[in-house]
Amino acid sequence: MDGLDTGAENTWCPGCGNFGILRAVKKAVQRLEETGVERDRLVICAGIGCHGKIFDYLHLSGLYSLHGRSVAAVSGMKMANPELRPIAFVGDGDAYGEGLAHLLFAAKRNMDVTVLVHNNGVYALTTGQFTPTTARGARTRSSPRGNVEEPFHPLALLLEAGATLVARGYPGRLDHLAELIVQAVQHPGFAMVDILQPCVTFHDTYKEYNKKVEVLEEPLDYPGALVLARERDRLPIGIFYRTEKPVYHRELHGDLHPIRDSLSRKQRWQLVQKLLSGETNE
Amino acid sequence: MVVTGDYSAAYGALICDVDVVAAYPITPQTFIVEDFSEFVADGLTDAEFVKVESEHSAMSACIAAQAAGARTFTATASQGLALMHEMLFVAAALHLPIVMPVVNRTLAAPIGIWCEYNDTMPERDTGWLQVYCETNQEVLDMVIQSYKIGEHRDVMLPVMPSMDAFILSHTVEPVHAPSTDEVADFLPRYQPQAILDTSNPMTIGSFAPPEYIQEIRYQSEVTMQKAREVIQQVNDDFAQTFGRDYHGLIEEYRTDDADVVLITMGTVTGTAREVVDDMRREGKKVGLVKLRFFRPFPLQELRRVAENVEAMGVYDRAMSFGSGGPAFIETRHALYGLDIPVVNFLAGLGGRDVVKEDVRLMFEKTLKAAKEGRAENETVWIGTRGVKP
Numbered sequence A: 001m002d003g004l005d006t007g008a009e010n011t012w013c014p015g016c017g018n019f020g021i022l023r024a025v026k027k028a029v030q031r032l033e034e035t036g037v038e039r040d041r042l043v044i045c046a047g048i049g050c051h052g053k054i055f056d057y058l059h060l061s062g063l064y065s066l067h068g069r070s071v072a073a074v075s076g077m078k079m080a081n082p083e084l085r086p087i088a089f090v091g092d093g094d095a096y097g098e099g100l101a102h103l104l105f106a107a108k109r110n111m112d113v114t115v116l117v118h119n120n121g122v123y124a125l126t127t128g129q130f131t132p133t134t135a136r137g138a139r140t141r142s143s144p145r146g147n148v149e150e151p152f153h154p155l156a157l158l159l160e161a162g163a164t165l166v167a168r169g170y171p172g173r174l175d176h177l178a179e180l181i182v183q184a185v186q187h188p189g190f191a192m193v194d195i196l197q198p199c200v201t202f203h204d205t206y207k208e209y210n211k212k213v214e215v216l217e218e219p220l221d222y223p224g225a226l227v228l229a230r231e232r233d234r235l236p237i238g239i240f241y242r243t244e245k246p247v248y249h250r251e252l253h254g255d256l257h258p259i260r261d262s263l264s265r266k267q268r269w270q271l272v273q274k275l276l277s278g279e280t281n282e
Numbered sequence B: 001m002v003v004t005g006d007y008s009a010a011y012g013a014l015i016c017d018v019d020v021v022a023a024y025p026i027t028p029q030t031f032i033v034e035d036f037s038e039f040v041a042d043g044l045t046d047a048e049f050v051k052v053e054s055e056h057s058a059m060s061a062c063i064a065a066q067a068a069g070a071r072t073f074t075a076t077a078s079q080g081l082a083l084m085h086e087m088l089f090v091a092a093a094l095h096l097p098i099v100m101p102v103v104n105r106t107l108a109a110p111i112g113i114w115c116e117y118n119d120t121m122p123e124r125d126t127g128w129l130q131v132y133c134e135t136n137q138e139v140l141d142m143v144i145q146s147y148k149i150g151e152h153r154d155v156m157l158p159v160m161p162s163m164d165a166f167i168l169s170h171t172v173e174p175v176h177a178p179s180t181d182e183v184a185d186f187l188p189r190y191q192p193q194a195i196l197d198t199s200n201p202m203t204i205g206s207f208a209p210p211e212y213i214q215e216i217r218y219q220s221e222v223t224m225q226k227a228r229e230v231i232q233q234v235n236d237d238f239a240q241t242f243g244r245d246y247h248g249l250i251e252e253y254r255t256d257d258a259d260v261v262l263i264t265m266g267t268v269t270g271t272a273r274e275v276v277d278d279m280r281r282e283g284k285k286v287g288l289v290k291l292r293f294f295r296p297f298p299l300q301e302l303r304r305v306a307e308n309v310e311a312m313g314v315y316d317r318a319m320s321f322g323s324g325g326p327a328f329i330e331t332r333h334a335l336y337g338l339d340i341p342v343v344n345f346l347a348g349l350g351g352r353d354v355v356k357e358d359v360r361l362m363f364e365k366t367l368k369a370a371k372e373g374r375a376e377n378e379t380v381w382i383g384t385r386g387v388k389p
Helices: A017-034 A050-057 A070-080 A092-098 A100-109 A154-161 A174-186 A206-212 A222-229 A248-253 A265-276 B005-015 B030-041 B055-067 B078-093 B136-150 B180-186 B210-242 B268-281 B299-306 B326-334 B356-372
Strands: A042-046 A061-064 A085-091 A114-119 A165-169 A191-196 A213-215 A235-242 B020-023 B048-051 B102-104 B129-132 B159-164 B250-253 B260-264 B286-291 B293-295 B311-316 B342-346 B379-381
Touching (some): A017 A114, A017 A174, A017 A191, A042 A070, A050 A061, A050 A085, A070 A085, A070 A092, A070 A100, A070 A114, A085 A092, A092 A100, A092 A114, A100 A154, A154 A165, A154 A191, A154 A222, A165 A174, A174 A191, A206 A213, B005 B159, B020 B030, B020 B055, B048 B055, B078 B102, B129 B136, B129 B210, B136 B159, B136 B210, B180 B210, B250 B299, B260 B268, B260 B356, B268 B286, B268 B356, B286 B299, B286 B356, B299 B326, B311 B326, B311 B356, B342 B356
Parallel strands (some): A042 A085, A085 A114, A114 A191, A165 A191, A213 A235, B102 B159, B129 B159, B260 B286, B260 B311, B311 B342, B342 B379
Antiparallel strands (some): A165 A235, B250 B286
């Protein structure tokens, strides 16, 4: 066994796209271990929604945060301990709605974290209201006459915000998704995988996705990625765009480890005395 | 009709002919706005329904709509209410009589969805009126009364009628539903005092230096105090029109010759009524006070009850850590100077069931305190693993 099971009773609906995501994450953890990323360096966080239950089903350390706030929480984890590789599990109603500001700013800063979005286009845990990615015209519990809002393109939005790895995955292509998660965790900088998650109960998209999904072999250049990210009729999966930029915690304090390298009380006192004596520090 | 508490709240908004609804889904409130969205889709109302991206936005949208002269409605629970926190002060201080049913649900951490009052209790100082309901009928009736009370010229304050998560929100009960016409006679059109109007421009909620704010705070208190009388008037009018009397700020049950009384809130009251009947049959003179309004707090009413009893028990479904249960703290404030023991009972936190045996234990502890003239323990945790009650 992979040792990642918790024994918690799984309460997702039979056939839920989340099962595939859970499988892919477990595969990815094993592959990461093979490449030298120890399991105890992976820390997880989840928001509120059906996706959040993954927190209970993964035997990994983490913090269960609030609706929309996972990305802010993993940012804190990375800042406090740069040796960790935090992964935020979020939903579309969660990170693209109430928590959108956190997501955009983490991308803007190139915070070295991984964000996995369980994008099912519906608030499923509260039984079927429309979200920021629900199609225009869709009839949901909160839009019985059809949704009058245009959904936004999450990948284009994140590219625009400065994300350095932007990808889309599909649990119907399990191995492919697992590999995307591996790449995202290994990526030095902000990585987001928007995962097409069918919701069998409120928004069953298996048929549509199985027909439309096509594998993107190579990442594109920035303008190309932006154009493809805005496509509505095609559903390419894979890494749309990848680049390397300085990561936030290094820009801020270089190689310093804020917890391990913090000064002792005596050292701080010596520093204060030095400052008060008028000696300049270099 | 036989409906849930959530449906009762949505139906209340429908028959009160609200103009604007802005809301965000959160368990166990979601059905309220979902049911309302069906009323809109079915053409039963021409209300504008704005589906916003967070509860903070929902309250902001309601504040603006109410300031523009509309009668507005929203609903939330737990984390959603906490996210609204700063906007709640704005709604109250601007004297905008928004009505917002809250489904009482435990506030994280740990994450839970069941009943606890630690979501609404922290909002007791925002300037909103708060009323806690016992039945689905009361939820519907209090939505109607909340508009009438809140929109009264002497009050002009927002109102938060609340109900217990799942026990009311998701449980069906027979509810008598007045028609829109009956309600229209009882509740006239909303008469805003000052509105955003392009032909008569004005600023609402502008910056204020210390030269002004203290008077504004004083006004909030004056209106909250006036609400006491208005609540009673509206209760009596409602009873006369619809035949259901909730007795105003508190309801007393078999307190006339009682030696001790227990103060309860929400659905536990229903359980406690049965325990009172049981114990009365055994010859024990116990009575019950249903604490309905928490803001304004029934200071005089509780004091009057206390003057005729030997001890009081106060049930709380939330804890103000480091002090006591909120209802207990305020009751003792009301009873200041009266020499009777008051015992605080904590039970049902996080949605744990409060059953007849629990309530009986509360009465027995209160009777013991009456007999001995003092409470053995002032704060008693009922049904807590590892803690002796």
